[in-house]
Amino acid sequence: MCWCACSGSVRVSGSVLGSLFSGFRVLGLYSDHVPHALRYHKKHREFYVVTSVGKCFHTFNVNRLGIVAVSNSLSEDISCLAADRMLVFAAAGRMVFAFAKNKEVVMRFHGHQQDVRLLLPLGDQLISADSGGDVIVWDVQSGEIYLRLQFDTATFDLSAMMHPSTYLNKVLLGSSQGALQLWNIKTSKLLYTFPGWSVGVTVLQQSPAVDVVGIGTATGRIIIHNIRLDETLMSFTQDWGPISSLAFRTDGPPIMASGSPQGHIAFWDLERRQLVTQHRNVHSTAIAGATFLHGEPLLVTNGADNAIKVWILDQEGGGARLLRSRQGHSAPPTTIRHHGNDGKNILSAGQDGTLQSFSTVHERFNKNLGHGSVNKKKEKKKKKGVAYEQLRLPPITAFASAAVRQADWDSIVSCHRGRSSASTWSYSRCTMGAYHLQPPGAHRDAVATAVDITSCGNFALIGSSCGRVDVYNLQSGLHRGCYGNDKAHSGVVRGVATDTLNQLTVTTGSDWLLKFWRFKSRKQEEQLKLTAAPACMMLHRDSGMLALALDDFTLLVVDMETRRVVRKFAGHHGSINDMTFSPDGRWLVTVAMDCTIRTWDLPSGSLIDCFLVSMAPVGVSLSPTGDFLATSHVDSVGVYLWTNKSLCGPVGLRPLPTDYQPTNETLPGTAADEPQQEVTSEEADDTYESVEQLGAELVTLSLEPESRWKSLLHIDIIKRRNRPTAPPVAPPTAPFFLPTVPGLTPRFSLPMATEQDAQVELDRPMRLLKDCGPSAVSLEITALSPEGGGASHLLLAFIHMIDSMLASGRDFDLAHAYLALFLKVHLRSLSHDAVAMDTLLRLSERLESRWAELRASFDQSLCLLSYTKSALL
Structure with missing residues (x-):
């Protein structure tokens, strides 16, 4: 397949430039550093957990951890969350917003001069505190300020607050200096001051017992205190640093859970006053929030590692086990690829070292293939002196997958940062595979840099930094040879690919060469000298088009049949990070560090779509069905989906001029499409439209x-078929059933239409x-x-x-x-x-x-x- 080099054009009429893709939604966002809020719906008899994901929040049901609502976006990132029976309150910057139906903003609270960091709903009132020491009590219905308190941050820097159970109109405030104060917000009076324990208060939590409060401190000490008698009942010490969260079990056993900045959870028996059990690495970051469901042995936790987890305490000795979870990448993904031919699953490798699969259909189909380990046997035995982190594989730099034989053996091969061997993964078993594909001999100091799997799913080709390209059998994991005389390139291998019929292999390296090899004999047939060192390579097997991104920010398209450069594109102003072909091979979509996503039309040799995003995209993949474009970005842990509007209706496309200025597009799911307005009661527009209006x-x-x-078109055939054998005989008189008009003179009634x-x-x-x-x-x-x-x-x-x-x-x-x-x-x-x-x-x-x-x-x-x-x- 070869296109002529002359430039063409795409015929359109009345088109709008840069209108090929539009934002759809984001996958893999579940939680950030903001503690979650828990709600109970009496009518549904179900608990809901609300978590922040930047400028908006998501609502999940605890029973299945299925997402039920996504809020409208705010102008700034959410700093804290709170919820009562009717509303969800979110603070962003200096403003507090009230959301109804887990989505719509119904009230805005203005009045803070500093960023709000604490929220506490209390009946018909809302208490908010900012970093400047200003505490405001709001009337939720009217949005007016009911009471304002001002604290000197040098002597009483507010760090925690809670409402003691059965204490009417009372609020307990904790400070980073260690002192506590009990206030009556109705009379604006300070009722009592607790001197504290000379350590900063980080958490205040009501216990199931009246008058008893759990106090978490910055030194890891937990104090169970009776605020009515000002008496300390007991105290515990956590060895993992400050207390980030506290939760009390309410379904019977006197158990308290405490979270740490290291992601560990400790369970304490308040009756025996001892540690029951501890769970390490519950989250890879600090535990932002931990809450026991009322009357149930379930603990809900969330953290900045983008994870929500539900734990059930049904183990012997009071231990907990993971019941269900929703977890995405805790660090931005670097490489994304669609897996399979249906376009429903996206494989994603992140800087956190995990390999995950996100479903575009429903979150219950998501898979986490895990981190991978250097030695699975050592990981299982957990030998003494070997840290868990030392057994983990470093982050994935490149991977390839093939779904054709995934039920028989490993179907994913990945290269890791700084490692010479490539690892295999099993998509069907959702775990790391059985083999580490290690190059033989003296080349084990090299680093694996490029990988590809043949279309039949039997072989894996791995390029390394020393210039070698090795072939391995995926079923047995055995080495089957290498290309060239020990080395295929004199520099780092930047890309490797095979054609559909396993007849041709293409490799490229930092030596500015593109080489063509026979797959079976591994003999070189031809090579092309490039104009610059290649950064990455992508082959569209069905059309035989090979795309190369060069270090000088240009793109080359090579025809595998003629082995000549048929297209050259220039326009990016930064390093090209990734690229992908459309299913029919007509479009090439590229992303670069200049924050642009560009679509090139190969038959016409022109740029037909270009738009800017706020964060530089590092990965891109267009689904095999062509319906969704997936991108990943440098500062986000989500995978963003863009709809291909050309599949839903006519979209006019024309070649963009050389001086075209791309427009800024908002990332899906991170901002509202329209300015937010006060939500009022909406009446359904059910007015009837007449036939003339519909026409x-x-x-x-x-x-x-x-x-x-x-x-009607076959009436003559029907007449011939139904023709009687004998001619019809005319009746002597008119049939009695013909309609007549009443009167003295009999007259037949003619069909008359009513006037309109x-x-x-x-x-x-x-x-x-x-x-x-x-x-x-x-x-x-x-x-x-x-x-x-x-x-x-x-x-x-x-x-x-x-x-x-x-x-x-x-x-x-x-x-x-x-x-x-x-x-x-x-x-x-x-x-x-x-x-x-x-x-x-x-x-x-x-x-x-x-x-x-x-x-x-x-x-x-x-x-x-x-x-x-x-x-x-």
Whole structure:
């Protein structure tokens, strides 16, 4: 396959530049450093957990950890969350927002001069505290300030607050200096000051016992204190640093859970006053929040590692086990690729060292393949003196996957930072594979840099920093040879690929060479000298197009059949990080450090789409079905999906000029599409639209039986088939069932149409035709011509009637059926009438325009229906 080098153009009409992709949603975002909020819905009898994900928050049901709502985005990142029975409160910057239905902003609270960092709902009031020592009590209904307290941060820097159970209008405040104060917010009086323990307070939590409060400190000490008697009941010490969260079990056993900045959880028995058990590495970062469900042995935790976990305490000795979780990358993903041919799963390798699979259909299909280990046996035995982190593999730098044999053996091969061997993974078993593909001999100091799997799924090709390209069998993990005389390139191998039939292998390296090899004999056939060192390479196997991104920010497209450069693109102003082909091989989508996502049209050799994003994209993958474009970015742990609008409707594309300035596009799911407004009661717009109103945009059918109009074109065949053997005998008198008009003189009743206010002349013949059967309709249309007793002006009038029917959009099926029979009978005689032919041409244009509108609507509906069916399957 080869395209000519001359530049072409893409024909469009009325298109908008840069309109190929639009933001859809983000995958893999679950939690950040903000503690979660827990809600209980009395009607649903279900608990919901609310977590922040930057500028918006997500709501999950605890039973399945399925997402039920995504809030509208705020202008700044959320700093704290709180919830009561009706509303969710979120602080962003100096403002506090109240959300209804877990989504809509219904109230804004203005008044803070510093960033808000604490929220506490209390009945009909909301208490907020900022970093400047300002505490405001708000009336939730009116949004007005009920009370304002000002603290000197040098003596009382507010760090925690809570409402003691059964203490009406009372709030307990903790400070980073260690002192506590009990305030009555109704009378604005300081009731009591607790001197503290000379350590900063980090957490205040009500215990199941009245008057008893759990206090977490910055030194790791936990104090169980009776605030009514000002008496310390017991204290514990956690060895992992400050207390980040406290939670008390309420379903019976007196158990308290404490979280640490290292991601560990400790469970304490308050009755025996001792440590029950501890769980290390529950989260890879600090535990932001931990809450026991009321009356249930379930603990909900979240952390900045982008994870929500539900633990059940059903183990012997009071231990907990993981019941369910939702977890994404804790560090930004660097490489993403679609896995399989259905486009429903995206493999993602992140800087946190994990390999994960995200489903575009539903989160329950997500998979976490884990970190991978240097030695799985050592990991299982956990030998003394070997740290858990030392057994983990470093982050993945490149990987390849093939779904064709994934049920038989490992289907994913990955290269890791600083390691010479490549690791295999099993997608079907959702775990690390059995082999570490190590190069033989003296080349074990080299680093694996590029990888590819053959289309048959049997072989893996791995390029290294020393210039070697080795072949391995994935079923056995054995080394099967290498390309060239010990080395394929004199520099670092930057890319390796094989064709569909395993006949040709292509490699490229930092020596500026692109080499073609025979796959089986591993002998070099040809090489091309590049204009700069390649950064990465991508092969579209179906079309045989090979794309290379060079270090000088240019792109080359090489035809595998002719082995010549057929396209060269320039336009990026930063390093090209990744690229992907469309399923048909016509488009090449590239992302670079200049924060642009560009789409190049290969047949015309031009740029047809370009837009800017706020964070530089580092990975891109277009689904095999062409419906979604997935991107990953330098400062985000999510995978962002963009819809291909050309599949849902006509999208005009034209070559962009060289001085085109791309527009900024908001990342999906991170900002509201429209400015936020106060939400008021919405009334459903259920006003009825008449048939005439609908006809302006849609069409209506006649609702007549199909037997009335579907057989009109074959009425002569039906008549011959139903012809009687004997001629019919005329009755001596009129049949008794013919309708008559009452009166002295008997008269037959003729069919008369009722008068209408609009389209009287159109409705009259239409009602007459609707009352007739197929034979009568055929007779009436045949009798319009002069040969049948009609006249030329009647033919023209019939054409005008059909034109009026199409213009009004009514009786769409009958109009087409009557027109088809009319042209079948009278087209020969109409061809000699110039006026009639002009009228028919205008009618033909109306037919085409009307059908184009309907076809676009049908295609959009069918596309949505097929996607919904595929999602359900």
